[in-house]
Amino acid sequence: MNLDPDQLSSYANTFLKVLIDYSPKLISAFIILFAGLYIIRLINRFIRRIMVKRNLDPTLTKFLADILLWVLRIILFVSFISKLGIETSSFVAILGAMGLAVGLSLQGSLSNFAGGMLIILFKPFKVGHTIEAQGVIGTVNEIQIFVTKLITANNQTIFIPNGSLSNGNIINYSLQRIRRADLTIAISYDTDIKKAREMITAVLKNNPKVLETPAAEVSVKNLTDSAIQIAVRPWATNEDFWGVYADTLENCKQAFDTAGIIIQPYVKESSKKNNTESNEI
Template sequence: MMEWESIATLAGAYGLKVLGSLFIFFVGKKLASLASSLANKMMEKAKVEITLAKFFSNVIYGLLLVVIVLAALSNIGIETTSFVAVLGAAGLAVGLAFKDTFSNVGAGVLLVVFRPFKVDDFINAAGESGTVEEINLFSTFMRTADNKLIIVPNGRIIGGNIVNFSAKPTRRVDLKFGVSYGDDLRLVKQALREVLEADERILKEPEPFVAVSELADSSVNFVVRAWVNSPDYWGVYFDTTERVKLAFDEKGITIPFPQVQLHKE
């Protein structure tokens, strides 16, 4: 009879502890979810990037859940020191196994926080050029001019130079044209200026620049610099090249090109 009473007392005591641990787990899980949701809302109000806000809220939830599980286990008398050590060792092993992934996540956080570029910007990064379509915590998606999709790990982007062609509202178009030594340089400058002045996309300020840049071996080289709105860059670049050639043809200005003469002996 005494044995049954001892068993009942022991079962009652442990039963209460188990119930207490279950209460700690489920209530703690609910509180962790609320804390994670509250942190996410606060970051949204602070206008933190949505990807970064979700990442940090998930981290907060995961850390709180680990603390809750350890507290529940400790309540029923299970020594949690060994669990902490195991978790630490497991975390180290996972960190070493996924170091490149974590590096990309860290780089993704930096890209989101410092914003060296945004979606729809045309950039050159990690040796690739294209329009940014998506930035997540692991990689950046870029669309090339010929409509190919390039997925670049964030670690490669943050570890190198980033050239953002869309960051500024205006860009400078730089062109170089060579003419024959026998051509009238004043006529050449006039022809170039007329081409620039006829294009309404070219800004008046800063004023377009035309000058002799080099007396080369077989040509006199002119440099042409014109400022345009960033979206007009390539259109002005190609159109100006074509119009200069047509203007030179019209005015009899010669563009030197390599020639090979064959002599019959």
């Protein structure tokens, strides 16, 4: 293919003319873009400082700041393409159609976004609280727009979608300052119930982590076929709860061993049924 030098020269002159005519728009558009990004960063920092000074919840602060950041970026992008000479009306129509299509395909994500908004507004839990939800227990590490991040006791990270989290049952173990341990100790029918209760009460009184108010409860819970079940319900702070739970079981076992009281092992109903059928045979 032979190229005419005059034709190439004409193309080059046309390109340079268009470039020279369009360069002011191009330069001004990029000035707006870079200046806008810098200003948005300053505004975001300023808003965060104001919300921190007003002692707003850290999660709410981050959530609102992120939303503001993306809104300002979208406005800047529309201004940028408008300065380039692109018709924004048709562009907005295209964005609307794309938004509808994306919205229909991402209904679950929108549900998670709405769930995150509900969690932020109504605050059933905060960062640092220990909760039980969706069959898992963990400490809230971060509340994001779509998911909530939990850290379990064995240092595993669990992400729960905000949609299912906001629509399900949530047990917040940190909302109250104190917590009650519900323990059950089974003893044989040969044991003096009054003596066993007195020993358990003494164990609880000797533990400084057990709260005096509310008072601990030691009472007969149930009379089964194989044992007397005693309910032991001491109160402790959230920080001392698991220590009180373990110490109560250990110290009661040691006290019973010293007094010669036998803790009755748990017998499953299926095992008792099998033993009964064997005896009948």
